[in-house]
Amino acid sequence: MSEKTGDKKKSRTPMPEQPPAVRAGNFDEVALGYSKEDAIAEASRCLNCKDPNCVEGCPVNVDIPGFIKLICEEDFEGAIEKIKATNALPAICGRVCPQESQCEALCVLGKKGEPVAIGRLERFCADSEREKGVSAPDPDIPEPTGRKVAVVGSGPAGLTAAADLAKLGHKVTIFESLHKTGGVLSYGIPEFRLPKEIVKQEVEYIKQLGVEIKPNYIIGRIKTLDELCEEFDAVFLGTGAGLPRFMGIEGENLNGVYSANEFLTRVNLMKAYDPNYDTVVRYGKHVVVVGGGNVAMDSARSALRLGAEEVSVVYRRGEEEMPARREEIEHAKEEGVILRLLANPTRILGDDKFNVTGIECIKMELGEPDATGRRSPVPVEGSEFIIDAEAVIIAIGTSPNPIIFKGSEGLDQSRRGTVVAEEETGTTSKCGVYAGGDVVTGAATVISAMGAGKKAAKAIDEYLKEK
Amino acid sequence: MAYRILEKEEIAPSVHRMVIDAPDVAKAAKAGQFIILRIDERGERVPLTIADFEKETGTVTVIFQEMGKTTKQLAKLSAGDALEDFVGPLGTPADVRKLGTVILVGGGVGVAPVYPQAKAYKEAGNKVLTIIGSRNKDLLILEDEMRKASSELYIATDDGSKGHHGFVTDIMKQILDSDEKVARVVIIGPPIMMKVGAGVASPYDVEILVSLNSIMVDGTGMCGGCRVTVDGKTKFTCVDGPEFDARQVNFVELMNRLAMYRGEEAKAVEKYEEECRCGLN
Numbered sequence: 001m002s003e004k005t006g007d008k009k010k011s012r013t014p015m016p017e018q019p020p021a022v023r024a025g026n027f028d029e030v031a032l033g034y035s036k037e038d039a040i041a042e043a044s045r046c047l048n049c050k051d052p053n054c055v056e057g058c059p060v061n062v063d064i065p066g067f068i069k070l071i072c073e074e075d076f077e078g079a080i081e082k083i084k085a086t087n088a089l090p091a092i093c094g095r096v097c098p099q100e101s102q103c104e105a106l107c108v109l110g111k112k113g114e115p116v117a118i119g120r121l122e123r124f125c126a127d128s129e130r131e132k133g134v135s136a137p138d139p140d141i142p143e144p145t146g147r148k149v150a151v152v153g154s155g156p157a158g159l160t161a162a163a164d165l166a167k168l169g170h171k172v173t174i175f176e177s178l179h180k181t182g183g184v185l186s187y188g189i190p191e192f193r194l195p196k197e198i199v200k201q202e203v204e205y206i207k208q209l210g211v212e213i214k215p216n217y218i219i220g221r222i223k224t225l226d227e228l229c230e231e232f233d234a235v236f237l238g239t240g241a242g243l244p245r246f247m248g249i250e251g252e253n254l255n256g257v258y259s260a261n262e263f264l265t266r267v268n269l270m271k272a273y274d275p276n277y278d279t280v281v282r283y284g285k286h287v288v289v290v291g292g293g294n295v296a297m298d299s300a301r302s303a304l305r306l307g308a309e310e311v312s313v314v315y316r317r318g319e320e321e322m323p324a325r326r327e328e329i330e331h332a333k334e335e336g337v338i339l340r341l342l343a344n345p346t347r348i349l350g351d352d353k354f355n356v357t358g359i360e361c362i363k364m365e366l367g368e369p370d371a372t373g374r375r376s377p378v379p380v381e382g383s384e385f386i387i388d389a390e391a392v393i394i395a396i397g398t399s400p401n402p403i404i405f406k407g408s409e410g411l412d413q414s415r416r417g418t419v420v421a422e423e424e425t426g427t428t429s430k431c432g433v434y435a436g437g438d439v440v441t442g443a444a445t446v447i448s449a450m451g452a453g454k455k456a457a458k459a460i461d462e463y464l465k466e467k
Numbered sequence: 468m469a470y471r472i473l474e475k476e477e478i479a480p481s482v483h484r485m486v487i488d489a490p491d492v493a494k495a496a497k498a499g500q501f502i503i504l505r506i507d508e509r510g511e512r513v514p515l516t517i518a519d520f521e522k523e524t525g526t527v528t529v530i531f532q533e534m535g536k537t538t539k540q541l542a543k544l545s546a547g548d549a550l551e552d553f554v555g556p557l558g559t560p561a562d563v564r565k566l567g568t569v570i571l572v573g574g575g576v577g578v579a580p581v582y583p584q585a586k587a588y589k590e591a592g593n594k595v596l597t598i599i600g601s602r603n604k605d606l607l608i609l610e611d612e613m614r615k616a617s618s619e620l621y622i623a624t625d626d627g628s629k630g631h632h633g634f635v636t637d638i639m640k641q642i643l644d645s646d647e648k649v650a651r652v653v654i655i656g657p658p659i660m661m662k663v664g665a666g667v668a669s670p671y672d673v674e675i676l677v678s679l680n681s682i683m684v685d686g687t688g689m690c691g692g693c694r695v696t697v698d699g700k701t702k703f704t705c706v707d708g709p710e711f712d713a714r715q716v717n718f719v720e721l722m723n724r725l726a727m728y729r730g731e732e733a734k735a736v737e738k739y740e741e742e743c744r745c746g747l748n
């Protein structure tokens with residue numbers, strides 16, 4: 001995407017960033033955020049459409065023209081209030097939403113030039129509020145309804161459901177198995193894309209609404225879902241898709257082979273990059289990451305920042321097919337991550353001490369289009385080659401963690417291991433139990449998880465009124 | 468939230484017993500399960516077996532050996548201090564049923580996890596033959612408690628300073644060779660002891676279980692760091708275990724994986740001891 005400053009209406013205001021050579025050596029945020037002038041310049045590009053397409057592209061229907069207009073009027077407090085009316089986590093969404101395939105994909109300006117940088121503006125509003133240190137006026141919390149709702153998991157789905165339910169006057173308790181709240185926002189997405197301070201503040205906001213958070217509390221171990229159902233009037237499951245998949249190839253259990261979850265948890269949640277923390281993580285000189293999504297990009301860029309000399313990403317299709325956000329792929333390449341496309345791992349090699357020394361891959365070529373129209377990769381016989389590696393990170397996907405099903409009579413599970421729930425309401429097969437986010441859809445996005453949390457909160461409120 | 472330490476005692480050189488106020492964990496705990504604790508914000512998440520629990524008072528007991536930085540730091544805490552995090556019960560509970568006669572074998576600090584199992588097997592109506600051992604008599608832990616919890620107690624020390632002069636597995640073999648009809652053997656201790664024990668018991672017509680101690684992070688199936696190969700398949704110790712059929716476990720892989728961070732661990736201890744000397748801690 002070209003970001004010329006020339007034609008004001010056609011191209012968007014560029015985002016100030018740390019230069020690649022500098023940022024590849026630190027964990028500070030890559031994108032520095034718009035200045036006030038940048039924001040007003042970008043906001044003035046918006047046509048303030050009567051029937052705005054962009055809003056339809058947003059899973060939580062942020063009033064986009066509304067908040068952008070307030071930026072033009074320099075009413076930043078009003079702008080953030082408007083966003084927060086439907087989106088409890090704007091500082092996060094402004095940073096990690098795949099805007100290019102959501103709100104911005106439908107912006108009319110995108111037809112002739114570049115769409116309005118909606119995400120960057122959203123981030124600007126949230127950041128300027130935070131920098132000022134004044135939080136938006138507390139929403140009027142209605143009279144307590146006397147109803148108690150349990151929310152399992154503190155990722156974006158759970159946090160959103162909790163916030164909405166609390167605003168409706170219900171007493172909400174969040175149960176989280178890790179020692180920190182935020183789900184993938186805390187343990188997965190790295191500091192340089194989403195500073196943890198921001199997650200912490202968003203969680204604070206939710207606590208201000210009166211939500212109680214219990215960390216170190218695993219449902220399925222300390223209490224079962226059935227027990228929660230007895231104690232609470234309704235339950236929302238937002239337990240995510242945290243179970244890592246492995247490839248099942250030779251050498252996968254060698255020392256130095258990580259799931260992306262483990263690698264990123266050690267780096268992000270447990271701060272392995274900070275010498276003041278006790279966490280260890282192995283990376284060595286050469287790191288190979290397997291996969292082509294955001295998780296693979298985050299792992300590769302984290303390894304680079306820890307000090308690995310050469311980091312490559314092995315992906316079995318071409319660059320066009322990589323599911324990661326365009327921006328993340330570009331950032332990774334600028335920083336020096338090598339993409340080894342059309343290649344698939346066949347085995348991982350190790351020495352007599354059980355340490356990884358390399359990974360053998362086979363070249364792939366794109367075959368005939370399959371039923372879905374996608375050309376699927378097929379191996380080129382005899383084309384195996386070896387990449388040196390002291391660490392291999394596997395980022396080929398995750399599925400829901402089954403612990404939640406322990407002691408949950410009547411909760412239907414799909415063959416893929418997800419909880420079966422109605423899309424519009426999150427209603428599951430178990431009475432009073434609702435679910436949303438990655439645990440229902442499989443690994444997806446922050447904003448879709450939030451959207452699901454919102455819908456479920458509404459449905460839970462209706463259920464409680466009728467009950 | 469913090470978890471208060473109620474009691475702390477050195478029960479053998481470098482082996483400590485700690486009682487922690489953790490009512491939610493205590494209420495749900497079963498024999499064979501473990502917890503993960505973190506001392507402070509900068510600490511590692513360290514797994515320890517639940518050595519005992521009291522549902523009424525809401526307390527959980529752990530017994531640990533000073534190994535590296537975290538356990539050494541833990542050993543310095545005393546009653547009244549608090550831990551930042553204490554999560555559990557984790558792992559699948561031991562499959563305790565009425566089977567007849569059961570042999571429980573514990574080595575070193577591995578005696579601690581055997582204790583709740585002895586109580587549970589006894590309560591389920593089994594004849595419980597417990598064999599505990601250590602390098603010498605000073606390192607032997609929980610002798611009195613074990614005697615109470617078991618139908619019969621046998622002791623072995625490597626140097627012969629108490630009980631049988633030799634390994635716990637020698638006594639196990641004697642019982643398996645006797646007329647006693649044994650349904651199950653449970654072996655818990657250092658991986659090499661479990662491997663050897665599994666080898667000794669394998670030829671007999673008896674079920675053999677071991678409780679594995681792989682390196683862990685979350686303990687909930689989220690990281691895969693605890694993976695072990697059992698019957699040729701990859702399993703996650705923290706959710707599929709920690710108990711597995713000993714005949715199927717790839718112990719060599721387990722031991723190799725446990726050595727993964729040996730270099731870093733040695734450095735961490737060095738740094739920690741240096742800091743302690745300078746009075747930084």
Ligand SMILES: Cc1cc2nc3c(=O)[nH]c(=O)nc-3n(C[C@H](O)[C@H](O)[C@H](O)COP(=O)(O)OP(=O)(O)OC[C@H]3O[C@@H](n4cnc5c(N)ncnc54)[C@H](O)[C@@H]3O)c2cc1C
Nearest residue numbers: 153155156157177183184188219240437438444445446449
């Ligand atoms: C590395 C990485 C990068 C990503 N990048 C992006 C991005 O740029 N943009 C984007 O939109 N999306 C991104 N995603 C995807 C996005 O983060 C997820 O889709 C989203 O977080 C799902 O939210 P959730 O609330 O459903 O679940 P999660 O965020 O997974 O949260 C679930 C929470 O539930 C807890 N839990 C699980 N089981 C239990 C239990 N039994 N009891 C108690 N608590 C439990 C977990 O510990 C966790 O905290 C990324 C994901 C990863 C891993």
Ligand SMILES: Cc1cc2nc3c(=O)[nH]c(=O)nc-3n(C[C@H](O)[C@H](O)[C@H](O)COP(=O)(O)OP(=O)(O)OC[C@H]3O[C@@H](n4cnc5c(N)ncnc54)[C@H](O)[C@@H]3O)c2cc1C
Nearest residue numbers: 514515516531532534535536537538680681682683725732
């Ligand atoms: C399910 C389970 C139950 C356990 N129960 C007990 C117990 O009841 N009493 C006891 O003394 N010990 C127990 N252990 C072992 C204990 O967790 C380790 O001794 C401890 O983590 C060492 O930490 P450290 O920092 O002091 O030492 P380090 O110097 O970090 O490590 C010393 C050795 O401990 C192992 N280890 C290191 N980090 C971990 C980790 N995160 N998870 C698991 N092992 C690790 C490694 O083999 C390492 O070589 C158990 C382990 C598991 C997995």
Ligand code: SF4
Nearest residue numbers: 058062093097102103
């Ligand atoms: S929440 Fe996401 S999709 Fe919606 S407007 Fe903001 S950036 Fe766009």
Ligand code: SF4
Nearest residue numbers: 046047049054107108
């Ligand atoms: S579609 Fe584009 S121009 Fe129209 S209101 Fe939305 S952001 Fe503004």
Ligand code: FES
Nearest residue numbers: 686688690691705
């Ligand atoms: S400790 Fe992370 S999956 Fe077992």
